[in-house]
Amino acid sequence: MSDPRAAISTAFLDAAGPIVLVNLPYRADRRQEFAGQLQGLGLSYDHPKVKVFAAIRPETAEGFPTIGTRGCFLSHLGILRQALANGWDRVLICEDDLDFADDALARLPGITAHLAGSDWAMFYGGYGDAVSGTEVAPGLVKLDPASGVSCTHFYAIRGPAIADLVRYLDSMLAREPGHPDGGPMHYDGALCWFRKAHPQHMTLAAVPPIGVQRPSRTDIHDLRWFDRWPGFRSLTSLARKVVGARRGTSRT
Known part of the structure; x- marks a missing residue:
């Protein structure tokens, strides 16, 4: 008998994009913990729409606040480049300290229906500080382009916004820290700068979030x-x- 959870989750991945997990190869503990999260949604690493990206751990910070900050930035950028190279029109990026909310499975059908029927460019399934916006569906809001969103443990991006974001991030890498147009910075900040500079790309967010960060040893800060x-x-x-x-x- 097929797992009804898998059917709900697969429909969500059809709308939001294949999951790509950001994971440093030596953090097997986090891969194992995320396997448990996938299992709760009826998914596994064997699912064709679940991928693992070997996160980047550079030797130097090169203008970023820390080596880990640079590694996070480069890892997310690497996934976006991979999405373009593979011809994907959407991708759902998850960091390996993501826990799905207890009510995520119950809320996914409604979120999936709206994502499948609207012209969104970015979707935050999780974030740090609370966000607010214009409600477009139960539990789903449209964010103002200038509104800040912290953390990048659970978000999707689709369509032309993928290529636009890659170009934007590449430009950031070429600038000096503190540049008025945006230089090396924490990745969640870079996404906020991008959204403000590209108001044509509509951003949606689940409210409350359907994914939260699990308490875990950091790979970003010292x-x-x-x-x-x-x-x-x-x-x-x-x-x-x-x-x-x-x-x-x-x-x-």
């Missing part, structure tokens, strides 16, 4: 002391799992 010491690192990892489990319970 590690804090308790993530560097092996004994404390194990305890910290356990504590984060407890926090994540409690947060999941609070969403039910």
Whole structure:
């Protein structure tokens, strides 16, 4: 018997694009954790629309706040370039610390229906700080191009916006930090700059989000002391799992 969860999730991927997971090869822990998230949606790494992108970890920051910040920027840009090379008209990018909300599966059909029937360019399934906009469907808003959105753990982009964003990010890489037109910066900030500079590209967001960031050791910023010491690192990892489990319970 076919899994009804898989049917709902596959329809969502048809509308939003194939999942491409950003994952550093040495973070097998995160790949395993995300496998559990996929399973909850009736999906797996064997699904034809689930891909893994080997995230980039550069040697130097080259004008970015940290090496990890540059790696994040280059990894997302690499996925966008891959989408263009593959001829994809849409792509759904997920970072490996993404947890799907407890009600995500129940809300996906409504979100899918609107994505399939509207001329959107970007879609945020998750974000950091709360966002607001014009409601276009239950649980879905249209964002003002100038509104800020933090975090990039769960978003999709489609159509001409993919090529436009690649060109925009390449231009950022060629500029000096702090350039008035935008230079090297955190990737979520770069997306906000892009949206403001391209108001013709409509951005939608799920409200509340259908995906949140799981508490996890960072690959973007310098590690804090308790993530560097092996004994404390194990305890910290356990504590984060407890926090994540409690947060999941609070969403039910």
